[in-house]
Amino acid sequence: MNVLIVGGGGREHALAWKLSQSRKVTALYAAPGNPGMEDVACRVPLQTSGEGIDKIVEFAVKESVGLVVVGPEGPLALGLADRLAGRGILCFGPGAKGARLESSKIYAKEFMDRHHIPTPAWRSFSALDEAKRCLSDLPDAPVVVKADGLAQGKGVIVAKNRAEALSAAEKIMDGRFGEAGRKILVEECLVGEEISLLSFADGKTLIPMLPVQDHKQIGEGDTGPNTGGMGTYAPVSAFSAETARTVEETILRPLRTALRSGEFDYRGCLYIGLMLTSEGPRVIEFNVRFGDPETQALMPLLDSDLFEIMHACAAGRLEEARPPEWRDESAVCVVMASQGYPGEYSVGRVITERPVAEELARDSWVFHAGTSRDARGGLTTAGGRVLGVTARGKTLETALKRVYARVDSIDFREKTYRRDIAYRELTRRS
Ligand SMILES: Nc1ncnc2c1ncn2[C@@H]1O[C@H](COP(=O)(O)OP(=O)(O)O)[C@@H](O)[C@H]1O
Ligand SMILES: [Mg+2]
Numbered sequence: 001m002n003v004l005i006v007g008g009g010g011r012e013h014a015l016a017w018k019l020s021q022s023r024k025v026t027a028l029y030a031a032p033g034n035p036g037m038e039d040v041a042c043r044v045p046l047q048t049s050g051e052g053i054d055k056i057v058e059f060a061v062k063e064s065v066g067l068v069v070v071g072p073e074g075p076l077a078l079g080l081a082d083r084l085a086g087r088g089i090l091c092f093g094p095g096a097k098g099a100r101l102e103s104s105k106i107y108a109k110e111f112m113d114r115h116h117i118p119t120p121a122w123r124s125f126s127a128l129d130e131a132k133r134c135l136s137d138l139p140d141a142p143v144v145v146k147a148d149g150l151a152q153g154k155g156v157i158v159a160k161n162r163a164e165a166l167s168a169a170e171k172i173m174d175g176r177f178g179e180a181g182r183k184i185l186v187e188e189c190l191v192g193e194e195i196s197l198l199s200f201a202d203g204k205t206l207i208p209m210l211p212v213q214d215h216k217q218i219g220e221g222d223t224g225p226n227t228g229g230m231g232t233y234a235p236v237s238a239f240s241a242e243t244a245r246t247v248e249e250t251i252l253r254p255l256r257t258a259l260r261s262g263e264f265d266y267r268g269c270l271y272i273g274l275m276l277t278s279e280g281p282r283v284i285e286f287n288v289r290f291g292d293p294e295t296q297a298l299m300p301l302l303d304s305d306l307f308e309i310m311h312a313c314a315a316g317r318l319e320e321a322r323p324p325e326w327r328d329e330s331a332v333c334v335v336m337a338s339q340g341y342p343g344e345y346s347v348g349r350v351i352t353e354r355p356v357a358e359e360l361a362r363d364s365w366v367f368h369a370g371t372s373r374d375a376r377g378g379l380t381t382a383g384g385r386v387l388g389v390t391a392r393g394k395t396l397e398t399a400l401k402r403v404y405a406r407v408d409s410i411d412f413r414e415k416t417y418r419r420d421i422a423y424r425e426l427t428r429r430s
Pocket of ligand 2: 273
């Protein structure tokens, strides 16, 4: 079958790498893809927003694509999956209705309340003075203020006190997020370990993948501003067998019932952002696609044929497919970024890589995120997050040794990365 991947970041590179190993994939296309994907997919210069959506559908029809895998949330919220369904093409990724679980945080909260899925207490507001009145009535304690819509990870402020919460509400509603900030949420602030639990869904059922932990902040020791993610590791021991049972009972079971309720037909990856609190696991948010950089750590651990699973999801036949199998190993992804990110940074820096020993090359991968080719075909930096260097090992320690050895072999001016990825796991064990 011909397969088209939509997107061009590290997540899509990791998915393409894994899909390309399936004997059932005849041609693999990536729109627009990135230079790192050229080894495994044929790049198609199409945009993933606006008119690009029509062009993606046309391309899929013309090239007899049987399955489209959508990486980012944008095209899903714009209804790409619905448009493909209209042309009889299977899509891994939900339609616009299901995508609202991510594109409207208020919708997601209402959905969770309706289906008794545990989530922090919340209230929503469409007028600033109303939000301010509510915040003034609440105790002067931490709360979380969130923009309702898609805000590229910048629409959430964890406020330490009332004053910060009031200014957060003003900031989000001042127009900088456009329509996404027209409504806001004020949420109970929880403490605990954050876990990303991604799952495969086919409209009727849902199968969780391995638990992953992301390091969202730019600075070591989880300090400084939030980024798109500076590194991940899987699996996570904080997600114990007992936690897994509680999550199954209190979250996944009601979620399966909710998915069958007919509100929408959810086929794709459902990313469940969890916080493990002293009162039990709570859902912080849903994403309607694979996480980035969670995917980079998960794909090397997946032992099954990704195409078979994705196809089964898109066809609504997950229960008939062989269940996903995972290696009993650990993986770590370290994001190499441009100095200055998540603020301003330079691009166009030449990227070089020294050859590495064969054993290291076998168990490590360099997934591209923000790279491009210069006129002579050389690789240059083209974004804040440049590369997702990933390694696998029988133990976390081995994976860490390998990943940082691979990172050391790569150079570009003003590179920056965190040296402490997975430190929470190492502390937990010691
Ligand atoms: N209720 C909450 N309590 C504590 N921290 C929270 C809460 N909600 C969100 N956060 C923190 O803010 C981050 C971003 O929030 P999230 O809802 O995931 O929005 P997005 O990923 O769309 O920016 C979370 O990863 C978490 O660290
Ligand atoms: Mg999030």
